[in-house]
Amino acid sequence: MSERPPQDDETRDDVLVRADPGAPDGSSEASAEPENAESEGETESLDEENILKADFVRAVKDALWDEDFDRVYELVEPLHPADIADLFELVDADQRLVLARSIRDLMGVEVIAELNDWVRELLVEALPPEVVAEIAGELDTDDAVAMLEDLDEEDQQAVLAEMEPEDRAAIESALSYPDESAGRMMSRDLVAVPETMTVGDLIDFLREHRELPTEFWEVFIVDPMHRPLGTCALSWILRCPRNIPLHDLMKREQTLIPVDMDQEEVALRFQKYALISAAVVDSAGRLIGQITVDDVVHIIQEEAGEDTLLLSGAGDGDINEPILLTVRARLSWLVVNLATAMLASSVVGLFQGAISRFALLAVLMPIVSGMGGNAGTQTLAVVVRAIATNQLTDSNTWRMIGREFRIALTNGTALGALIGVGTWLIFSNPLLGAVIAAAMVINNLVAGLAGILVPVSLNRFNVDPAVSSAVFVTTATDTMGFFSFLGLAVLVGLA
Structure with missing residues (x-):
């Protein structure tokens, strides 16, 4: 101790x-x-x-x-x-x-x-800045950047001024890249050697240079311009004779990560190609860092919850976030939802006379809009995830639309039959049962189509579909739910 x-x-x-x-x-x-x-x-x-x-x-x-x-x-x-x-x-x-x-x-x-x-x-x-600078100097570059990036500009500069020039240059370079990009999350601690080395030369190099990283899984092979040519896994190096040249041993096919690539896309590449580490290159193709799977695990965890929180308008969703910031994030979306709720209520206002003549309409209409909202949320969650994971692309959008249409039609018919028969039996009114059944089918179709068309359209305009989709989908299902049910009731003469 x-x-x-x-x-x-x-x-x-x-x-x-x-x-x-x-x-x-x-x-x-x-x-x-x-x-x-x-x-x-x-x-x-x-x-x-x-x-x-x-x-x-x-x-x-x-x-x-x-x-x-x-x-x-x-x-x-x-x-x-x-x-x-x-x-x-x-x-x-x-x-x-x-x-x-x-x-x-x-x-x-x-x-x-x-x-x-x-x-x-x-x-x-x-x-004080000097203590933070000393801590940052001991951290890996990506962890040091994560610690400093949220500080006020004045505090950040004060800490950087206390750091060693080499560490300061590395962190300033990382901070110059966009937030949530490969440049922010990459580590500059890597091993890169020329292809002219042999396996024996490389082993001697790794043993003699104490300033090399203490943990790594592969060695990057670079040309004289420091552009990556391939990689050598440590297991290959340990099992090959010393006289084998690295250019004969290295794996030339590799996944290169552009420094400005979004971290979500980085995670998808690691998942798709089962990577342990990957080289990060600048616009000239030079090796400037690496990303390892342990960093990607954190990204996957963040991104998995981020879209869900954005859909609900709950802000960062971190229970350690200051209350004032949480209130500000949630309240802004609640105000938007209030406006959309008023739009839906205005549709109900068009049928005040019908509701006053047949009060059962007021009892049953929330069922139609509520079920449509739930169906729309299900479709929206699936589509947003598909967009985020690159499952939904230009090549299969129409197939996805047809799929969701068939799902919505099937679910709407099943739910419509259940609510229709139940309404008929409870209120002894077969016409009312037919109206609510038809409205349920219509609103489920609207929910299914809105759940896919809204996020796809927003994505086409480079707007994050997780941020704004829920408001549009909820408005569509509420408005169409009330309009279809009350409109059909008036059309068939129930009220």
């Missing part, structure tokens, strides 16, 4: 302790030793799903409240860095800085890299 730091009133630069620069992998002493998942401490703190137990979190919070920092340290020390990062999300917001002070020599770069964006921003803002 590392020596406990004093727990008196510390200055801001004592909140966190940086990684030990002398450690071979740049990690802190506390995190350099491999964690034993079966240790007694972790067994007591984690449940069968590898999630921190509520009792454990409560014990940490109680110790923080009682200012029993020795107890806090004792509880947290056995945890894996990723579990320590989770713990910061689970304690109260006003306890996070105190927790960081209590365990500061456990707060290595591995914990910093795993922290939730909002939590990390809180901790980073509590530190």
Whole structure:
């Protein structure tokens, strides 16, 4: 166990302790030793799903409240860095800085890299620029960029000014690329060698150069202009004779990632081609970085939830996001939905006389619009996902439209028959049952077509279909649901 730091009133630069620069992998002493998942401490703190137990979190919070920092340290020390990062999300917001002070020599770069964006921003803002710069210098480039990109411009420049020139240049270069692009997420820690080397030359090179990355899966082979020619997996290198030239060994077919490619497209390429790592190239085709599968896992997790949150207008959906920002994001979409609801209600207003003469219409019409809305949401979710994963393209759009039309017609007919027969039996009015059945079929067809045509049209105009589609689809199903049901009722003389 590392020596406990004093727990008196510390200055801001004592909140966190940086990684030990002398450690071979740049990690802190506390995190350099491999964690034993079966240790007694972790067994007591984690449940069968590898999630921190509520009792454990409560014990940490109680110790923080009682200012029993020795107890806090004792509880947290056995945890894996990723579990320590989770713990910061689970304690109260006003306890996070105190927790960081209590365990500061456990707060290595591995914990910093795993922290939730909002939590990390809180901790980073509590530190002076020189301390943040030292932490950033120990992180991989992509993790350092993630830590600095959300800071205010003034704070960001202050941190960059404190960094070593080489590290500063790398981070400034990454920050110059668009948000959520390959340039932002790539790492510059890679191994690239000329094709003139032999396997023996490469093995000697890897052993002699201590400044090389500590973890990598393949070696990039480049030409004199530093353009990637191919790759050599470490398993190939270890199993081949020393005299084999790399140009005879390397795999020439490779997936190159343009530096400005969107991170969602990057994830799709990794998934499609089962990549472990991929070279990132600039506009001239020169190798400038690499993306590894561990980075892509985070992207897939982000993108998987992002579209769902956008469809609902729930903002970032992060429970650590400040309340004011969440309210602002949700309220803007609720105001838009209020306007569309007024449009739907205006359709109902056209049939006030019919509703007053036959009150059952008011009882049944929400069923038609509600079921249409549910059907539209189902189609919309499928289509938005298909667009995001490149399953829906120009070559199969019409086939997809025909497919959803048949699905909507089948579902509408089935639901119409059920509600029609039920209405007939309950209210002893076969004509009313026929009207609601026909309206159900019509609105389901509208829902199915709107659910695919709206996101496809928005995508054609380079508008993210996940952002705006739900409003248009809901408006279409509500308006057509009321209009078809009430209009048919008037047309057949029910009211």
